[in-house]
Amino acid sequence: MTVQDYIRDGAAIYARSFSIIRAEADLARFTPEEERVAVRIIHACGMVEIARDIIMSLTFARSAASALAGGAPILCDSMMVADGITRARLPAKNSVICTLRDPSVPEIAASIGNTRTAAAMELWKPHMAGSVVVVGNAPTALFRLLELMNAGAPKPAAVIGMPVGFVGAIESKEALAADGRVPFAIVRGRKGGSAMAAAAVNALASEAE
Amino acid sequence: MTVQDYIRDGAAIYARSFSIIRAEADLARFTPEEERVAVRIIHACGMVEIARDIIMSLTFARSAASALAGGAPILCDSMMVADGITRARLPAKNSVICTLRDPSVPEIAASIGNTRTAAAMELWKPHMAGSVVVVGNAPTALFRLLELMNAGAPKPAAVIGMPVGFVGAIESKEALAADGRVPFAIVRGRKGGSAMAAAAVNALASEAE
Numbered sequence: 001m002t003v004q005d006y007i008r009d010g011a012a013i014y015a016r017s018f019s020i021i022r023a024e025a026d027l028a029r030f031t032p033e034e035e036r037v038a039v040r041i042i043h044a045c046g047m048v049e050i051a052r053d054i055i056m057s058l059t060f061a062r063s064a065a066s067a068l069a070g071g072a073p074i075l076c077d078s079m080m081v082a083d084g085i086t087r088a089r090l091p092a093k094n095s096v097i098c099t100l101r102d103p104s105v106p107e108i109a110a111s112i113g114n115t116r117t118a119a120a121m122e123l124w125k126p127h128m129a130g131s132v133v134v135v136g137n138a139p140t141a142l143f144r145l146l147e148l149m150n151a152g153a154p155k156p157a158a159v160i161g162m163p164v165g166f167v168g169a170i171e172s173k174e175a176l177a178a179d180g181r182v183p184f185a186i187v188r189g190r191k192g193g194s195a196m197a198a199a200a201v202n203a204l205a206s207e208a209e
Numbered sequence: 210m211t212v213q214d215y216i217r218d219g220a221a222i223y224a225r226s227f228s229i230i231r232a233e234a235d236l237a238r239f240t241p242e243e244e245r246v247a248v249r250i251i252h253a254c255g256m257v258e259i260a261r262d263i264i265m266s267l268t269f270a271r272s273a274a275s276a277l278a279g280g281a282p283i284l285c286d287s288m289m290v291a292d293g294i295t296r297a298r299l300p301a302k303n304s305v306i307c308t309l310r311d312p313s314v315p316e317i318a319a320s321i322g323n324t325r326t327a328a329a330m331e332l333w334k335p336h337m338a339g340s341v342v343v344v345g346n347a348p349t350a351l352f353r354l355l356e357l358m359n360a361g362a363p364k365p366a367a368v369i370g371m372p373v374g375f376v377g378a379i380e381s382k383e384a385l386a387a388d389g390r391v392p393f394a395i396v397r398g399r400k401g402g403s404a405m406a407a408a409a410v411n412a413l414a415s416e417a418e
Contacts, residue, residue: 003359003384006352006377008323013349017375046373046399079292080403114217140222143215150212164255164404166226168215175212190255194289195373195402 017043018209024048033061037185037203044084044199045191053188060158060183064132065204067157073097073127074201075156077117077163078137084198085134089205099123118144129154132204135161136197139168142176149181158183160200162192226252227418233257242270246394246412253293253408254400262397269367269392273341274413276366282306282336283410284365286326286372287346293407294343298414308332327353338363341413344370345406348377351385358390367392369409371401 007013018039025048027035038054068074071092076082082098090096099105099120109119117138124131125148133156135141142161149155161176161184163169173186185200216222227248234257236244247263277283280301285291291307299305308314308329318328326347333340334357342365344350351370358364370385370393372378382395394409 002380003352003355006349006380008327008349010324013324013376020375043374044402046375046378046401080289083288083292084403115219115222118217140215140217143212146212165252166229166255167222169255171211171215192255193253193402193404194293195404 014209021048025051027051031061033065037061037200040199040203041196044195050187050191053191055177055188056185057183060185061204063183064158067130067132068092068094068205072157073131075124075127075131075133077135077141078194080194081134081136081198084195085201089202091205097127114144115140117141121145121148125153128156131156132201133159134197134201135163136192136194137163139163139165139172142172146175146179155182160197161186162197164192165190223418230257234260236260240270242274246270246409249408249412250405253404259396259400262400264386264397265394266392269394270413272392273367276339276341277301277303277414281366282340284333284336284340284342286344286350287403289403290343290345290407293404294410298411300414306336323353324349326350330354330357334362337365340365341410342368343406343410344372345401345403346372348372348374348381351381355384355388364391369406370395371406373401374399
């Protein structure tokens with residue numbers, strides 16, 4: 001493939017990518033719904049070996065997909081996650097909500113003594129019941145979600161917990177998985193990110209590839 | 210680190226992350242300017258081992274940093290890249306431009322027979338001279354950039370070429386590196402993405418950590 005002969009057709013690029021992923025990745029342990037999620041996560045990061053680090057709770061894929069079909073709002077910890085969600089795939093014109101840039105966030109952050117990302121979640125509360133929560137950036141968002149539920153906040157239908165990094169990412173994902181109150185998908189370890197988290201939503205939103 | 214005792218101070222999380230990265234990653238071959246770029250790329254993906262795949266041409270870090278200091282526009286192939294760039298770090302209120310959602314893009318894509326991302330770059334032309342081009346998503350954007358330069362388009366000051374994936378990502382990055390007309394940074398192989406590409410911009414925009 002050179003600058004003369006590269007593939008220029010977006011749909012063909014997707015199809016060829018998914019076919020390479022299915023040929024190379026070990027996806028045998030996933031149900032068909034989970035497999036589509038795993039394929040899109042791999043597609044987002046270029047790593048077939050990430051398959052082994054993707055953990056979905058037993059009811060996650062079905063719960064998330066049916067929440068989306070029923071019109072659940074999608075609560076995102078970062079603008080990058082919100083932008084990675086393909087609106088045309090959403091089954092019920094679902095709202096995609098990111099409150100990080102709300103002008104009240106810095107003041108909330110100071111008052112609760114937490115990051116801006118965690119503070120922005122105070123504004124999620126009216127939308128949380130039955131929502132799909134998507135964390136692709138900040139470990140503090142996952143920790144804060146557990147704190148909010150401890151304090152009686154309504155439960156989401158499913159949580160995609162894929163923060164990335166060196167401080168708290170591993171621990172926050174393990175805490176979500178250990179908690180067990182909500183169906184979840186995580187990528188174990190330091191890896192993760194907004195692209196993987198958004199890819200999981202895109203897979204759950206529609207069976208079309 | 211549990212839900213009780215996680216670190217809630219954003220600045221402390223950054224500092225601790227960068228310190229872990231510098232302790233674990235092999236960064237010896239980089240200049241101080243390049244090292245900051247590498248550290249932020251690692252921070253964005255959670256993988257210290259990516260250091261070995263980061264290739265910057267000899268003049269890249271200095272050329273990109275001085276273009277940004279001089280007010281160069283930043284041309285992004287995706288909204289996720291544009292959102293990942295921290296505006297407060299930019300040294301000269303630089304414009305961050307992503308033309309992907311311009312209403313003319315689908316028609317241009319049909320007329321040039323290429324992806325929407327490549328088509329959106331037609332709208333970059335008035336801004337290309339001396340710009341910083343940032344590709345975090347689409348291999349076709351890098352291929353198209355080389356085609357545009359072959360056809361006489363003005364040269365950017367630097368190109369951050371970090372598309373991710375299975376079809377064309379490797380080839381487009383190798384083509385950019387082999388081309389040699391513009392200072393470049395790439396992540397070799399299938400890995401890459403909007404978060405890494407935006408992180409490189411954030412590192413070049415300011416020496417503050």
